[in-house]
Amino acid sequence: MLDFTMSDDIKDIVNGLYKFVDQVVVPLEKDNHALLESERDMFDRNGHFVSEVLELRKEIRLKSAEAGYYTMFGAEELGGGGFGAITMVAVLESLYHKYGLALERPLLDDVVIPSTFSNGLSPVLNNIKPELRDKLLPDIAAGKVTLCFALSEPDAGSDVMAMRTKAVKKGDKWVINGSKQWITNSAYADYAMVFAITDPELKASSKGKGVSCFLVDCNSEGLDRQSVIPFMGSLGGNIGIILFDNVEVPEENVMGTLNDGLKIAMGGVTKGRVGMSAKAVGTARWALEQAVEYANIRKTFGKTIGQHQAVQIKLAESAMDIYAAKAMLYKTAWEIENFDKPPIRDISCTKAFCTEMLGRVTDHAIQVHGAMGITNDLQLNMAFRRARTLRIPDGTAEIQRRTIAQELLKGRTEF
Ligand SMILES: Cc1cc2nc3c(=O)[nH]c(=O)nc-3n(C[C@H](O)[C@H](O)[C@H](O)COP(=O)(O)OP(=O)(O)OC[C@H]3O[C@@H](n4cnc5c(N)ncnc54)[C@H](O)[C@@H]3O)c2cc1C
Structure with missing residues (x-):
């Protein structure tokens, strides 16, 4: 039903x-x-x-x-x-x-x-x-203590298992060395969920094992998280770099089973993909509503611009995009809630489609507004820039397609 x-x-x-x-x-x-x-x-x-x-x-x-x-x-x-x-x-x-x-x-x-x-x-x-x-x-x-999720590294983004950050057991402590990059909230977090190699041989001989997850106090000695990386023309931001120089972590801070950290990481990222898709659909609706309102007011050549077919097409294409994205989003959410196994293929379809859709819809909304569309007042340009950004974190658009194709090739062709 x-x-x-x-x-x-x-x-x-x-x-x-x-x-x-x-x-x-x-x-x-x-x-x-x-x-x-x-x-x-x-x-x-x-x-x-x-x-x-x-x-x-x-x-x-x-x-x-x-x-x-x-x-x-x-x-x-x-x-x-x-x-x-x-x-x-x-x-x-x-x-x-x-x-x-x-x-x-x-x-x-x-x-x-x-x-x-x-x-x-x-x-x-x-x-x-x-x-x-x-x-x-x-x-x-209670929101008193905040976290960050430190998986990516300068040379390990899509290819997470190329990570180099290592944790070595010394006495009753783990000692972490390495660096993490593009980490949201790193400069402000109290604790970082850090993924590090704990068994290099197991990592080399298995698929996805040998990496563990640690909950690391960001005020630990040897941990430096001063750098933030401004992007898309911004003067600052909340993504940054964390450097680990012999950072000691107690055994009790190992999360879950040792050497099984990648599974923990992917469980988190999967939820993130769905949440990001929902934000994209909401933001796209906001942008389209602004475009429709303006198309009904702004006049050129004696009629409102909404009466020009070229403008109508942009509005209609945005509606088609949002409708498809929203249907996909809720179907995927329904699958997540009704089946034990996460619908990997459909989560990837949703993340890629919804984030790319937001780019198309905000682009159309800007164009419908003419010069007004690129002013800071309307904020559409900021939504456009943010839409461009969302195609990269939580698995790039290419990695989503790779996952979708891999799932299809395994026989998951039913819809
Ligand atoms: C705003 C933002 C917030 C982020 N927050 C976090 C965070 O909190 N924690 C965290 O750990 N990381 C975070 N990241 C990092 C993000 O996960 C990585 O940027 C992402 O995984 C891509 O890695 P990369 O940038 O190293 O690109 P690369 O992996 O180097 O990829 C470069 C290009 O090659 C393509 N590519 C790579 N491999 C393949 C392939 N097999 N097939 C086809 N194309 C391929 C990619 O799609 C991309 O276009 C964030 C990034 C951004 C932009």
Whole structure:
């Protein structure tokens, strides 16, 4: 039985979340408009968020956690709301649809609801040792302590198993050496979920084994996470580099089974792909609605531009794209919720399609607005730049296609 209506329970969550954003986030954005308006004030000379912005982000996290939104997609066993994939995509799509370029609002994006796997009650934490549970989980769930997910390296992005970061056991401690790059929230996190080689021979002789996951205190001696990497013309940001120089980590900080870290990493990334797709669909709807509104107002040659066929085609193509992306997104969420095994092929189809779709839709929306479309006022250009970015993290568009083809070649051709 197919049912595409939003359940009353999900509607209630979405309406509550809107209320939270309107009553808590928006007033803080207004009060701090001068600080948040320009990147010149928001970031320091090294590209880090200034302390006032970090404080505001923390204030929102704590309030969102108190209200139950910050942890809603974390597992119940970790203290989260335990909501499944369908609720997750519906909530994220709704949030990014209503608040438009939420992706560029530093008090909203990944703050009210943290990234689905690289911060907050990440699925990686399902593997936390009992010794650390009581010490760390309550503060992570409360938004007091934040995390980052350190898998990629300068020479190991798509090809994660090309990683070089190593952890060697010395006495009762693990000692980590190496570097991680492009790590979201690295400069600000309290703990990093770090993936490092623990058995080089096993890594060489097996597929995906020999790498382990560690929960590393970011204030450990020998850990340097000063560098952030601004991108897409931004003056700062939240992706950065972490360097490990003989960083000591207690045995209890090993997450899950030793040498089985890649499985833990991919479990997280998979959830991230779906969450990112939902944000893309929501943002695309926001962009199309702006284009439709403008097409009904702006006049050229004696009629509104919406009456010109070339403009109609852009609107119609955007609608086709969003419709297809949204259907794909909810079907994939439904599969995740109804089957034990994650639908790998369909998650990759969804991530690649939704993020590429957002690029096409924002491009059309800008074009429909003419010169207005590229002004900072409308923020469409920022959505366009962000759309371009989303084709790279959590597996590039090419890696998604590689996964899709591999699954097809294994015989998974049913739809
Ligand atoms: C905004 C942002 C946030 C990020 N956050 C994190 C984070 O929090 N944690 C983390 O660990 N990483 C993070 N990353 C890193 C991200 O996961 C990597 O950038 C990504 O996996 C690609 O790796 P790469 O940049 O090294 O590109 P490469 O792997 O070097 O790829 C270069 C090009 O070659 C293509 N390519 C590579 N292999 C193949 C193949 N087999 N077939 C076809 N084409 C191929 C790629 O698609 C790409 O076009 C983030 C990246 C960005 C942009």
